[in-house]
Amino acid sequence: MIAAPPRSAWPLLLGGLIGWGASVTLLVDKFKLFTDPGFQPLCNIDQVVACTTVMQSDQANAFGFPNPIIGVVGFSVVVTLGVLAVAGIAFPRWIWGGLWFGLLLGVAFICWLIYEAVFNIRALCPWCMVVWAVVPPLLAIVTGQLWGKSRGFLQIVVEWRWTVVAVYYAVVILIVYIQFQDHWRSLAMPAVTAF
Numbered sequence: 001m002i003a004a005p006p007r008s009a010w011p012l013l014l015g016g017l018i019g020w021g022a023s024v025t026l027l028v029d030k031f032k033l034f035t036d037p038g039f040q041p042l043c044n045i046d047q048v049v050a051c052t053t054v055m056q057s058d059q060a061n062a063f064g065f066p067n068p069i070i071g072v073v074g075f076s077v078v079v080t081l082g083v084l085a086v087a088g089i090a091f092p093r094w095i096w097g098g099l100w101f102g103l104l105l106g107v108a109f110i111c112w113l114i115y116e117a118v119f120n121i122r123a124l125c126p127w128c129m130v131v132w133a134v135v136p137p138l139l140a141i142v143t144g145q146l147w148g149k150s151r152g153f154l155q156i157v158v159e160w161r162w163t164v165v166a167v168y169y170a171v172v173i174l175i176v177y178i179q180f181q182d183h184w185r186s187l188a189m190p191a192v193t194a195f
Helices: 006-035 052-055 067-086 091-121 126-147 151-181 183-194
Strands: none
Touching: 006 052, 006 067, 006 126, 052 091, 067 091, 091 126, 091 151, 126 151, 126 183, 151 183
C-alpha cells in the first residue's frame, strides 16, 4: 500500500479538477455545436485560436466519439483518486500503476493531438491546451509516487521527471511559436504601430 503525501495528493487533485473542467467545457461546447451549427464558443478568438475549427476536425473524434469524453472519464478517475489521496487513503501499487499507465497513454494521445492541431488542423483550442498542460505534470506526480524509492533506471526516471516535463513545455511552446509566428507577429504589429 502506498499513501501519497500532501505535496503529491493536492497537486494530483487540483490537476485532475483542472483537466476535468476543461474536458467538460469542451464536451458541452461540442454538443452545442451538434445542436446549433451557428454556435460560437467563447474560445473562438481568431482564425488560429479557434475551438470550433479543432472540434469540427476528424481528429476531434479519434475513436468515433468526441475526444472530450475520454477526458471527462479519465480526469474523473484522477479526481476520485486525488480526493482519496488527500484524505490519506493508501492504495495498492497496482492502482498507482494503472493510473500511471493511463496517464502515459494520455501523454501519448495529447502528443498526437498537438501534432495534428499544429501541423494539420492549423488551429489551437485553448481548452485543449489546458489538457496538454496538465497531463504531463500528473504523470510526473504519479511516477514519483510509484517509483520514488526505486533504484537503478527507475531512480533516474524519478529524478529527471520534472526536467522532462519542462522540456516538453519548451518544445510545445517552441513548435507553436514557430508554426504560427506570422500570426503572433500580426498580433504584435498593431500594438507597435499604436506608439
